[in-house]
Amino acid sequence: METVDKRQRALLAQPPAPPPAEDAADPVAAVFGNVDLLREILLLLDAPSRLIRAALVSTRWHDAARDPAFLRRFRARCPPALLGFFAAFGQGTLWPLAAPQPKVDVVRFVPLPHPPELDGAARLVGATFNGGAPTDLVVGCRNGRVLVKHGGRHGKKYSVRTPLRSVALGSVIRRPASFPSRDLITQGVPFAQVELIPFPGAGGDPRDADASTLSAFGETIMMPSRFDSTMGKFIQQVVYVRRQTRGWATHVSPPLELPVPVVFHREPCSLLVGGRWLCMTTVLGCIVVFDLATETFSVVSFPDGVTVSCVELDILDHTLARAGDTGIYLVHAKGVELHVWFRRMDGGAAGIWERVETVYLPMLFGDLVAMKIWDYLVSRNAKLVDVDHFYVWDLEYGVEVHDVVGDDAEFVFLTVAKHGPVFLLDVKKRKVEKVLQTCGDGRQLCGISAFMMPWPPVFPALSQRG
Structure with a gap:
């Protein structure tokens, strides 16, 4: 009897038998189904x-x-990763204004730190562009596509390259005539030109209302036409637009009165925003807006109290960034602080600037920049030359904001002091790193274009259902 009891207790102590395999799989199927x-x-x-x-x-x-x-x-x-950036180097002088622009003799892709799974992508982009023709100039990147101007800054042909996809290169696009008809230009009023080129698939952002039909790459050139000093606060904006199925169309504004005098900056920032496709071009203190839907022009002033600066009329302390399809950001370096302003361009609070970020640069940079430079920037106000709402810097010091800022002002490229290294500042994470040391062979940095990973991801087709 004792032996039987022991056997019964032993059986009761054993764990229950596992359920059938199909029953165990039910919870998994319930989750993934x-x-x-x-x-x-x-x-x-x-x-x-x-x-x-x-x-x-x-x-x-x-x-x-x-x-x-x-x-x-x-x-x-x-969000899509910042894979790296293109840096254009050249020789020449930017001063005085009448001097020719630097001749770009090399464009180099500089990869940034990234996870191992993006190593292949970085190699593909580098192999496509490093060692290319000296006259090929990268003038813009968006959504994995790169717009290249052939023949340098004054070239007359463009092409689109897609280094991460095994597709044919985009067709070469002829540039329009250098100047509009004389009967469209008012005598004595300077004008600025911008080219808007179709860039199929470069939008790719679900926040964009019509991203696949027209994308925002071009350049702006300030050209005086027998400049009349009495017209110092007027400008005409010339916009060349090339559609997918139509040729080039030319739009010329009437003389626009600006809140600040015109400054002959060669390549101000320009970008397209939203379903109305607003084209905005900074003119050192204001923004000229072209609405592609209505083909009308207007002027947007900078925030009250914002006074922008330049070095040699070429290096700026401010730039613009897209805020989806609703508005814009103005990124402005003021002394030792970086200010980010937001303005809606649609209904509601349109027209009101709001400062949304203030970054104290000395604390963020730490030992990356000598403290004496920051001390100089704090005390330099007495040395600035006030030229009616904008300032001409000391030629050796200042914070340059490069014309390449992430959407929503997520990141910005900066240079502290003339010909200094280039830093990448993550505005949201408050992190900074040195990403490029300037050349020591006499060549100067002529421009930067950021390369972001494409969005949305390209999903391979499945051969069978499951």
Whole structure:
């Protein structure tokens, strides 16, 4: 009897037998079969490349990852990576104004620190551009596509390159005539030119209303036409627009009265924003706006109290950035602080500037920049030359804001002191790193263009359903 009791107790102590395999799989199927729950799990991935690999599991996963609403949420949590930037170097002088611009003799792709899965992408971009023709100038990048002007700054041809995709290069686009008809230009009023070129697929941002039809790359050139000093606060804006199916169209504004005198800066920042496709060009203290929908021009003033600066009329302390399709950011270096201003361009609070970020640069840079430079910037106000609402810097010191800022002003490239190294400042994370040391062979930095990973990710097609 005792032996039987022991056997019974032993049987009771044993764990229950596992359920059949199909029953154990039910909870897993319940999780991954629920599309809403599956998307919440996919949101935990920390890189678009991992999202692409997850999409290859099955058609259900593939469809969940490609859903536009899901991609908007994923982008907000994990934005496209800044893979690197193009740096153009040349020889020549930028001063005086009548002197020719520097001759660009090399464009180099500089990769930035990135996760290992992006090593291949960095190699592809470097192999495409490093060692290219000296006369090929990168004038803009967006969504993995690079706009190249052939023949240097004054070249008359463009092409589009897609280094991360095995597709043919974009067709070469003829540039319009250098100057508009004389009967469209008012005698004695300076004018600025900007070229807006079709860039298929370069938008790719679900926040853009019509990103696939026209994208915002071009240049602006200030040209005096027998300049009349009495017309010092007037300008005419010339906009060349090339559509996908139509040729070049020329739009010339009437003389626009500006809140500040015209300063002959060769290449102010220009960008397109929103479904109305507003083209904005800084003119050292204000913004000239061209509405492509209505083909009308207007002028937007800078925030009250913002006084912008320049060095040799070429190096600026401010630039613009897109804020999705709703507005713009003005990034402005004032002394030892970096200010970020936001302005809506649609309804509601349109017309009101709001300062949304203030970055104290000496604390952020630490030992990267000598403290004596910051001390000089603090005390230099007495040495600035006030030229009616803008300042001409001391030629050796100042914070230069390069004309390349991430969407939503997420990052900005800066140079502290003339011919100093280039720094990358992450505005949101408050982190800074030196990314480029200037050349010691007499060549000067002529421009920077950032290369972001494309968005949305390109999902491979699945051969079978599952």
